[in-house]
Amino acid sequence: MEAQFIADIYAATAIGVGVILAAAGLGSAIGWGLICSKTLEGIARQPEMRPALMTNMFIFAGLMESFPFIILAFAMWFLFANPFVGAMKAALGA
Numbered sequence: 001m002e003a004q005f006i007a008d009i010y011a012a013t014a015i016g017v018g019v020i021l022a023a024a025g026l027g028s029a030i031g032w033g034l035i036c037s038k039t040l041e042g043i044a045r046q047p048e049m050r051p052a053l054m055t056n057m058f059i060f061a062g063l064m065e066s067f068p069f070i071i072l073a074f075a076m077w078f079l080f081a082n083p084f085v086g087a088m089k090a091a092l093g094a
Contacts, residue, residue: 024071
């Protein structure tokens with residue numbers, strides 16, 4: 001029965017990781033779109049501010065791009081060093 005519990009935990013973790021990665025990708029894409037659109041709006045309103053706005057855009061874009069990589073690291077930790085299996089074994093007293 002313990003093998004079935006472990007298989008269920010890995011299956012649920014894989015589904016959860018898929019949802020997490022999809023949400024991170026979607027959030028990053030929406031963030032990129034907002035950053036770029038607002039920068040273009042600012043440049044259209046004040047063309048002389050283009051260098052400052054572009055610098056800020058690239059800084060914030062770098063911050064936005066780091067988010068999916070951090071989420072990817074957590075997702076890989078959940079997949080390959082699954083903490084839930086250890087917790088289940090401790091709860092069952094195995």
